[in-house]
Amino acid sequence: MCGVLQSEQKGGGLAERRSVNGSKERQQERCFLVENVHREYFNQKAPQWDSMLTEEVYNRLKRIISSLKIKPGSVVLDVGTGTGVLLPFLLEAAGPGGKIVALDIAEKMLEIARAKVGDRAELVCGDITAAPFADGTFDEVICNSCFPHVKDKLQALKEIARILKPGGRLAVCHPMSREAVNNLHRSLGGVVGDDLLPEHEEMHELCGQAGFWQTAITDVAEMYLLTARKPVLSCRERELVPIGIIHSPYRSTGEAPRQGRFSDQTAELEVYPPFREGLKDVERATHLVVLYWCHLASRQTLQTRTPYGPEVRGVFACRSPARPNPIAFCVAELLEVKEGRLLVRGVDALDKSPLLDIKPYSSAIDSVAGASIGWLEDGSKKVKG
Numbered sequence: 050m051c052g053v054l055q056s057e058q059k060g061g062g063l064a065e066r067r068s069v070n071g072s073k074e075r076q077q078e079r080c081f082l083v084e085n086v087h088r089e090y091f092n093q094k095a096p097q098w099d100s101m102l103t104e105e106v107y108n109r110l111k112r113i114i115s116s117l118k119i120k121p122g123s124v125v126l127d128v129g130t131g132t133g134v135l136l137p138f139l140l141e142a143a144g145p146g147g148k149i150v151a152l153d154i155a156e157k158m159l160e161i162a163r164a165k166v167g168d169r170a171e172l173v174c175g176d177i178t179a180a181p182f183a184d185g186t187f188d189e190v191i192c193n194s195c196f197p198h199v200k201d202k203l204q205a206l207k208e209i210a211r212i213l214k215p216g217g218r219l220a221v222c223h224p225m226s227r228e229a230v231n232n233l234h235r236s237l238g239g240v241v242g243d244d245l246l247p248e249h250e251e252m253h254e255l256c257g258q259a260g261f262w263q264t265a266i267t268d269v270a271e272m273y274l275l276t277a278r279k280p281v282l283s284c285r286e287r288e289l290v291p292i293g294i295i296h297s298p299y300r301s302t303g304e305a306p307r308q309g310r311f312s313d314q315t316a317e318l319e320v321y322p323p324f325r326e327g328l329k330d331v332e333r334a335t336h337l338v339v340l341y342w343c344h345l346a347s348r349q350t351l352q353t354r355t356p357y358g359p360e361v362r363g364v365f366a367c368r369s370p371a372r373p374n375p376i377a378f379c380v381a382e383l384l385e386v387k388e389g390r391l392l393v394r395g396v397d398a399l400d401k402s403p404l405l406d407i408k409p410y411s412s413a414i415d416s417v418a419g420a421s422i423g424w425l426e427d428g429s430k431k432v433k434g
């Protein structure tokens with residue numbers, strides 16, 4: 050058990066763990082360890098840790114945290130807090146109405162953090178891949194200089210998505226570029242020699258698979274910063290989760306056609322493994338209705354101009370991606386199905402759009418002879434009063 054935690058979470062602590070049957074139980078024991086090799090490594094490093102950090106590193110970290118504009122009153126988790134380097138910045142950002150929780154597998158690191166912050170932060174000894182917190186606990190989860198050391202990165206991201214509130218944000222950061230982080234770990238060798246920050250493409254994929262969207266990465270000499278959001282939408286009590294991701298040739302809004310039907314380009318619908326059972330018999334369809342989330346579209350727009358003329362139209366009277374719930378659909382031709390990947394023609398989605406649903410298209414059910422948009426064809430109006 051981690052001595053550092055025994056006395057500090059007697060009341061009001063956030064740490065808890067789910068029991069085997071899925072219910073949540075407050076733990077008597079406050080230490081949740083699953084990863085011993087790194088734990089021992091970082092315990093050994095703890096006494097010298099702070100002396101290795103330069104003023105420049107502190108300044109970079111301060112800038113990263115301030116760029117996040119964390120709202121006062123936020124509940125924030127610092128994953129892999131180490132000696133609590135970030136804690137003063139996080140305490141300042143969340144203010145007196147906020148709550149800061151710091152997680153680490155290495156109890157010696159936490160002892161040093163404790164000496165710095167006293168009871169102004171809740172310190173928890175545990176592994177982010179089995180996060181000892183209830184669903185929907187945090188507004189912000191920050192993972193500074195820790196993610197490369199996490200063995201099962203997808204599991205860690207899934208846990209972070211679980212413990213974030215809907216709309217909550219993940220930030221994975223380092224006070225240097227990805228290349229510099231990886232070179233540093235390679236040069237240190239030993240336990241951390243293979244602890245690498247994945248390529249951007251892979252980080253996007255992992256975040257998508259864990260259920261995040263709006264993933265954005267900044268990678269420059271003085272910092273690496275990935276941010277991603279847990280979806281806000283909920284339908285009854287269940288959140289809308291992407292079932293996959295769309296790989297398309299369109300990288301920016303300007304490149305996508307007005308309608309997928311007007312394009313002869315192909316795209317790939319990658320369905321994530323947990324949902325692939327649902328693809329049974331899909332290969333028998335000639336065309337699919339593809340529903341996806343326009344992850345780069347504005348959600349504040351209710352009226353907009355269309356590519357067809359200068360008039361302003363309501364978003365519910367046109368197919369603009371900008372709308373309160375930016376859900377788009379296409380009727381796409383199904384060309385091939387292979388191991389959870391569907392090759393289709395006729396999708397206008399931007400690359401990396403979260404895939405929400407797939408349904409077979411039927412000309413008998415879905416085609417209405419003579420149906421029209423109205424303003425596009427003849428300007429007719431049915432509004433009364």
Ligand SMILES: C[S@@+](CC[C@H](N)C(=O)[O-])C[C@H]1O[C@@H](n2cnc3c(N)ncnc32)[C@H](O)[C@@H]1O
Nearest residue numbers: 091129130131134153154155176177193194195
């Ligand atoms: C390189 S240190 C960074 C510490 C601190 N964030 C900083 O910037 O000084 C990485 C920290 O992550 C912790 N850590 C590594 N793997 C972890 C995991 N799976 N869950 C929680 N903490 C972990 C280590 O114990 C260590 O304290």
